[in-house]
Amino acid sequence: MQAKLSPICAHWHEHVNHVHAPAAMRHWLADRGSLTAKLIAHSKQFQVQRVYQQADFSWADEFAAIGLPRIAKVHAREVLLRCDGMPAVYAHTILPLNSNASQWPLFRTLGNKSLGSTLFGDPQVKRGQLQFARLQPNHPAMQRARLLLQREGLAIKVCQPLFARRSLFHRRGGVMLVTELFLPTVAQLTRTLVSNTN
Numbered sequence: 001m002q003a004k005l006s007p008i009c010a011h012w013h014e015h016v017n018h019v020h021a022p023a024a025m026r027h028w029l030a031d032r033g034s035l036t037a038k039l040i041a042h043s044k045q046f047q048v049q050r051v052y053q054q055a056d057f058s059w060a061d062e063f064a065a066i067g068l069p070r071i072a073k074v075h076a077r078e079v080l081l082r083c084d085g086m087p088a089v090y091a092h093t094i095l096p097l098n099s100n101a102s103q104w105p106l107f108r109t110l111g112n113k114s115l116g117s118t119l120f121g122d123p124q125v126k127r128g129q130l131q132f133a134r135l136q137p138n139h140p141a142m143q144r145a146r147l148l149l150q151r152e153g154l155a156i157k158v159c160q161p162l163f164a165r166r167s168l169f170h171r172r173g174g175v176m177l178v179t180e181l182f183l184p185t186v187a188q189l190t191r192t193l194v195s196n197t198n
Contacts, residue, residue, distance in 0.1 A: 008140070009061035010133040012166065019132045021163050028182055029132055029165050035089065035180060036081070036116035042189040043083035048112050051148060053077040058094055059140045065168060066096055066175050073097055075107070077115070080148060083189055087154070090145040090181040091115075095174065103174025115178070119169055128168035134161045141181045149183075 013019060016030045031038060040046045056076040063071050074094040081089040093115060095104060106118050119125050135142050137159055146159070166179040 008136065008138045010135050010139055010164070012061070012131040012133045014129060014131055016130075016132050019134045019163060021132075021134075024187065025163050025182065028186055029163060030130065032127070032130065034116045034120040036114045037120070039081055039083055039088060039189070043088075045082075045084050047082040047085075048114050049080045049082060049087075050110070050112050051078040051080060053108075053110070055097065059092075062094055062177055062179070065166075065177050066094065068096065075099060077107070077110070078144065079115075083185070086185045086188075087145075087149060087152075087183055088185045088189060089183060090141060090148070092141055092144070092179045092181075093176060095176040099174050099176075103172045104176065107176075122171065124171050126170045128170065130165050130167050132163070132165050135164050135181060136161050141179060145181055145183065 016026050019029075021029055028035075028038070036046070036048075054076065055073050058066075058068065058071055058074045058076075060071060063069075063074075066074070068074075074097060077093040079091050079093075080087040081091060095107070099107075101108075107115075110118065119127075137143075137146075141164060142162065145162075162181055162183065164179060164181040166177060169176045169178065
């Protein structure tokens with residue numbers, strides 16, 4: 001189980017313009033395609049690093065999104081998505097404890113495999129509307145990302161607000177919430193893409 005995290009809630013918006021992201025960041029935030037596929041296209045080597053996957057408490061701004069009345073235990077998965085060895089995205093996924101294998105057959109055995117590839121490759125999965133936020137340093141996603149990067153001794157600053165998005169996925173009556181926090185490294189990927197296409 002994680003260390004105690006902040007009860008801070010983010011202000012999630014249904015339109016990307018509400019978070020006042022730079023054009024290069026909107027390019028990442030508003031894309032409804034597979035983030036995994038996009039990261040692969042922007043790097044020479046892509047890797048999913050599973051940090052943990054276990055029962056844990058939902059965050060204060062998560063439980064209502066998946067239909068829970070209060071903060072409660074959920075199935076949780078936390079990963080870093082790496083491009084050319086550097087963490088580019090911190091992702092946090094939850095689903096209710098009563099979810100079953102018929103709804104999400106591969107979730108418990110993903111390991112270091114990409115969840116996105118599984119979701120976008122399954123015609124039974126339906127994605128809900130994207131929501132966007134600019135997360136403050138005391139948000140749980142920011143706290144977790146900062147801790148993980150500090151453990152690796154990486155000089156990636158997570159002390160300023162960062163942009164994030166989230167969306168619900170539905171399959172056979174099941175619901176899953178995926179939150180993606182874009183780390184500063186993503187800006188370098190964007191610049192690499194621009195330079196390679198000029």
